[in-house]
Amino acid sequence: MMITRSPRHDMMMIGVFALVVLTMPIWLAPFGAAYPDLLQKFVIFGIMAVGYNILFGLTGYLSFGHAAFLGVGSYSAVWMFKLFTMNVIPAVIIGTLMAGVFAVVIGYVCLRRSGIYFSILTLALAQMCYNLAYSVLTPITNGETGLQIRPTDPRIIDAMFLEPTERVPTTTLFGIDMTGYGGFYFCAVALIITFFISVRIFRSPFGLKLRAIKSNQNRLNYTGINTRPYLLIAFVISGMYAGLAGSLLAVTDPLAGAERMQWTASGEIVLMTILGGAGTLFGPILGAWIIKYFENIFSAFNDGRLHEIFSFLPDTLESIAVGISAQFVGEGWHLTLGLMFMLIVIFLPGGLIEGFNRIVARLRPGQARRRAPAVEEKEAS
Amino acid sequence: MDTVVLDVADVNKNFAGLQALSNVNLKIKEGKTHAVIGPNGAGKSTLLNVCVGRLQPDTGSVTFDGEIITGKKPYEINQAGVARVFQTPEIFADLSVEHNVMVAALAKRDGSFHPHAFRNLVSETAIHDEALAVLEDLGLKRMREMKAESLSRGDKRRLELAMCLIQHPRLLLLDEPTAGMSRHDTNQTIDVLKRIKERGMTKVIIEHDMHVVFSLADWITVLAQGAIIAEGPPEEIRGNPKVQEAYLGGAHE
Ligand SMILES: Nc1ncnc2c1ncn2[C@@H]1O[C@H](COP(=O)(O)OP(=O)(O)OP(=O)(O)O)[C@@H](O)[C@H]1O
Numbered sequence A: 001m002m003i004t005r006s007p008r009h010d011m012m013m014i015g016v017f018a019l020v021v022l023t024m025p026i027w028l029a030p031f032g033a034a035y036p037d038l039l040q041k042f043v044i045f046g047i048m049a050v051g052y053n054i055l056f057g058l059t060g061y062l063s064f065g066h067a068a069f070l071g072v073g074s075y076s077a078v079w080m081f082k083l084f085t086m087n088v089i090p091a092v093i094i095g096t097l098m099a100g101v102f103a104v105v106i107g108y109v110c111l112r113r114s115g116i117y118f119s120i121l122t123l124a125l126a127q128m129c130y131n132l133a134y135s136v137l138t139p140i141t142n143g144e145t146g147l148q149i150r151p152t153d154p155r156i157i158d159a160m161f162l163e164p165t166e167r168v169p170t171t172t173l174f175g176i177d178m179t180g181y182g183g184f185y186f187c188a189v190a191l192i193i194t195f196f197i198s199v200r201i202f203r204s205p206f207g208l209k210l211r212a213i214k215s216n217q218n219r220l221n222y223t224g225i226n227t228r229p230y231l232l233i234a235f236v237i238s239g240m241y242a243g244l245a246g247s248l249l250a251v252t253d254p255l256a257g258a259e260r261m262q263w264t265a266s267g268e269i270v271l272m273t274i275l276g277g278a279g280t281l282f283g284p285i286l287g288a289w290i291i292k293y294f295e296n297i298f299s300a301f302n303d304g305r306l307h308e309i310f311s312f313l314p315d316t317l318e319s320i321a322v323g324i325s326a327q328f329v330g331e332g333w334h335l336t337l338g339l340m341f342m343l344i345v346i347f348l349p350g351g352l353i354e355g356f357n358r359i360v361a362r363l364r365p366g367q368a369r370r371r372a373p374a375v376e377e378k379e380a381s
Numbered sequence B: 001m002d003t004v005v006l007d008v009a010d011v012n013k014n015f016a017g018l019q020a021l022s023n024v025n026l027k028i029k030e031g032k033t034h035a036v037i038g039p040n041g042a043g044k045s046t047l048l049n050v051c052v053g054r055l056q057p058d059t060g061s062v063t064f065d066g067e068i069i070t071g072k073k074p075y076e077i078n079q080a081g082v083a084r085v086f087q088t089p090e091i092f093a094d095l096s097v098e099h100n101v102m103v104a105a106l107a108k109r110d111g112s113f114h115p116h117a118f119r120n121l122v123s124e125t126a127i128h129d130e131a132l133a134v135l136e137d138l139g140l141k142r143m144r145e146m147k148a149e150s151l152s153r154g155d156k157r158r159l160e161l162a163m164c165l166i167q168h169p170r171l172l173l174l175d176e177p178t179a180g181m182s183r184h185d186t187n188q189t190i191d192v193l194k195r196i197k198e199r200g201m202t203k204v205i206i207e208h209d210m211h212v213v214f215s216l217a218d219w220i221t222v223l224a225q226g227a228i229i230a231e232g233p234p235e236e237i238r239g240n241p242k243v244q245e246a247y248l249g250g251a252h253e
């Protein structure tokens, strides 16, 4: 609930965050998650969630269509690779901008309504994009096969400077390979920058007005604020974040398919944000990490692993334990996720961050109390 | 001689057969406190809704400061200088008391749209100081860091009043500003409203509490079933038999 914090405090917070992100390959190793492919997903979907939070967390407008922007970002980036250069910078810039253009159009249409009607409109438009990608737009999207890099692509800029090769080239940042750890660090820097931007938005008068929209849009109208442009800007910013995430997906794996734009993908972003804590700075990132972790690690658990874990039990108990828990791992990881989501929505409507805050408050009793009224001017700014 | 700030001319409003306002004419003069009274369902709130652009009148027009405001958007009317306190408090329940007032101040300063996306709220010291001053004035400063939602009903009303006052409106519309307040709080609010009056702010006040009405009003309009049945200075209204009847026996017809 603290919105105002001194810029110094924020810089320290961002510094710590940067450290946490950059050292992910180290501290995630014990969890079995420190391989480039998954690390890239952690940071990329972190960006996605941070952006989504600017719309949903601040204004309360629930979009079910953000995967469309992710898709637009991916397709645009792959086209940049095909047509111009395998350097990732132009791809990322154009991917983000194209998503922004789509967000202006889709946002303009959808923001004529609020509440559930807004959500339905975003869902409908995103599904339209998805269907178009499979039908009329196949010359651009390459339909079900997905858009791929081929040795025969023109790559105009690369052709001017590099020797033509027979192999399919990889994405680079001025010569640094962007598919392995290089790609992770590139995306990690992007996450830190975008997180910084989101902190600035959270602390700004603009952010305060966005919160006011969530709290009582009606009051805002009678207070002299036209909410439409604010909403559109928040929508476009979050759409561009999604576009950036989409183009980074293409950077780390230059292939774009329409399944990225499906409504389930949009739903996943909503889950991430709510799971971690909508409207909090870290919540959505945490949510993204947890969901991606489950999706990749939990789903890979098989009966062998389970037998290993429960091997300390007597044989009959072991097979019962394995039998029950097998429903929750592997193919069944969605079940675990669903349960977890349910528990959080029921017991911690503010998400995991709320749970975390409660624990902290419990550990430091009276702290919140003492800070309250009587103490008049004790602001350290 | 007196400038007319708000001119409501021949306004009619019908809700599916219910005549909520019929041929209402009202002139609010500069610097005056104008009370509108009447039994429940008389159309008082509807009248304010028409003035702030929440409802469009079926016929008739509203002129503010010489400019017709019927058909304008609520935020445009607010920017023109009309602020309103609602009958059921409309505040930003999830924000702190202080931020509620700051939003109003920012709205006033920046107009309907201004994306100060990269400034920190901490550096908005002028706005912050002003907000604290207004909160102090209304006895809410102690609670400035509390969530607005946790305030008592009376305090929510005062907070809404604070949000209006920080905008220095040319016309302040108050829909039952003391409903739900204790006697003590009511008196305190009367004091605040008297002080505002000394500063020359024009007000329309809807109120059921006659103590409040007679302490503040320069002029009283009585509405009953959507029509104006009496109008005049307080002394005259107090003794008017038609008014007594509307309040006591209006329900019989
Ligand atoms: N938006 C609306 N739609 C339909 N009917 C309405 C609407 N707003 C008000 N009314 C009706 O119009 C009549 C006048 O309502 P209004 O709220 O203006 O009364 P009021 O004088 O403010 O009463 P109170 O003292 O109870 O606040 C009532 O009968 C009410 O039910």
Ligand SMILES: [Mg+2]
Pocket: B044, B045, B046, B087, B175
């Ligand atoms: Mg009313």
